[in-house]
Amino acid sequence: MKHIPVILFGAGGVGRALLWQIVVSRPVVAGRNQIVFNVVAVVDSRSWVWAPAGLADDQLLALVAAKAEGQRLGPERPGNVEIVEQAAAAGLEGALVVDVTAEAGMEPLLDRALASGYGVVLANKKPLAGPWSTAQRYYNNPRLRHESTVGGGQPVIATLRYLLDTNDPIFRIEGQMSGTLGYICGRLDEGVPFSQAVAEARANGYTEPDPREDLGGLDVRRKIMILGRMAGWPLEEADITIETLYPPALASLPVEAFMAKIGVMDGPIRERVAAARAAGALLRYTAELEAGVGSVGLKPVSREEPLANLKYISFRTALYNDQPMMIGGKGAGVEMTAAGVLGDMIGLVREG
Numbered sequence: 001m002k003h004i005p006v007i008l009f010g011a012g013g014v015g016r017a018l019l020w021q022i023v024v025s026r027p028v029v030a031g032r033n034q035i036v037f038n039v040v041a042v043v044d045s046r047s048w049v050w051a052p053a054g055l056a057d058d059q060l061l062a063l064v065a066a067k068a069e070g071q072r073l074g075p076e077r078p079g080n081v082e083i084v085e086q087a088a089a090a091g092l093e094g095a096l097v098v099d100v101t102a103e104a105g106m107e108p109l110l111d112r113a114l115a116s117g118y119g120v121v122l123a124n125k126k127p128l129a130g131p132w133s134t135a136q137r138y139y140n141n142p143r144l145r146h147e148s149t150v151g152g153g154q155p156v157i158a159t160l161r162y163l164l165d166t167n168d169p170i171f172r173i174e175g176q177m178s179g180t181l182g183y184i185c186g187r188l189d190e191g192v193p194f195s196q197a198v199a200e201a202r203a204n205g206y207t208e209p210d211p212r213e214d215l216g217g218l219d220v221r222r223k224i225m226i227l228g229r230m231a232g233w234p235l236e237e238a239d240i241t242i243e244t245l246y247p248p249a250l251a252s253l254p255v256e257a258f259m260a261k262i263g264v265m266d267g268p269i270r271e272r273v274a275a276a277r278a279a280g281a282l283l284r285y286t287a288e289l290e291a292g293v294g295s296v297g298l299k300p301v302s303r304e305e306p307l308a309n310l311k312y313i314s315f316r317t318a319l320y321n322d323q324p325m326m327i328g329g330k331g332a333g334v335e336m337t338a339a340g341v342l343g344d345m346i347g348l349v350r351e352g
């Protein structure tokens, strides 16, 4: 049996689902892969809990419950890099550092973890979507995995890796890459005003805390950049145009003021829905990338096309050219995302 220390950064929706899954899947993970995950640290933005011998399952479940109620994890936390240094100083070997935050600036932590011989698992897209000069070291790194950065728990990254490993070059990538925008487009199909669809998505917890993260297309652009970079294009943000679903005047308002004003988009979007419908199409927020040039935005998609009816990501390759490889299903949600992280943790231990 391998006992693997785990240092978890982020105890939001995904982090808590992951802790719960680590606990309930213990018999399966031990039985199938002879692995026991010992969570030695859980860290949020302000506080942390540190237990170099590993937290017991009842402690982990109590942390999940306390965090869900808005309580602190524990005392004030040290800096990111200091936490990994503390783990190394405590003699923890072969640990996994798991980043399920949505933070920028995590690179020094990741670099310190990799330098310590630790594995890294990301649901956080930002380190992979920064300038190529900084991000490229996280690609093709056998000690770093990031399945949940695209498609939640669906094996999008694993499929792309398989295509690349088997020398099948990627010609084109396209898909609906946002559960939030997929939901909003579905509500537009039903005649719901845009502002109402956004408010519903937010109330249901589908959006990021600031819905502009979704509506601005930034999250989708990060995903298509990650896939494109894996496919071999050294993409920068400027290589992918994005359509932002709110006017520049609303960009710097506080979130609640933004929500109060998003109704200004109702008229223009209603017109686009009607124009698409008149042409036998539905509006979909899609991402596409070919020959290193991409776009992200709202497009009319013919009702007959799969993209109008299904949420998937497709890869057109030398072998899958006339009919692309498609991965789809219910991708978003904290449980699926956490399962993708857990799968990466198991994969790193098994193959690392």
Ligand SMILES: NC(=O)c1ccc[n+]([C@@H]2O[C@H](COP(=O)([O-])OP(=O)(O)OC[C@H]3O[C@@H](n4cnc5c(N)ncnc54)[C@H](OP(=O)(O)O)[C@@H]3O)[C@@H](O)[C@H]2O)c1
Pocket (backbone or CB within 6 Å): 009, 010, 011, 012, 013, 014, 015, 043, 044, 045, 046, 047, 100, 101, 102, 103, 123, 124, 125, 148, 149, 152, 209, 332, 333, 334, 337
């Ligand atoms: N939700 C989904 O369905 C989904 C799907 C795919 C990918 N993802 C990605 O998964 C990540 C997590 O999503 P989420 O929904 O769990 O977000 P969330 O609920 O907003 O949780 C984020 C967590 O990160 C913590 N945090 C912030 N800065 C930190 C730091 N410097 N060090 C340690 N922790 C820090 C926050 O701390 P506090 O609790 O103190 O605020 C919070 O616990 C994001 O990158 C997201 O894009 C999510």
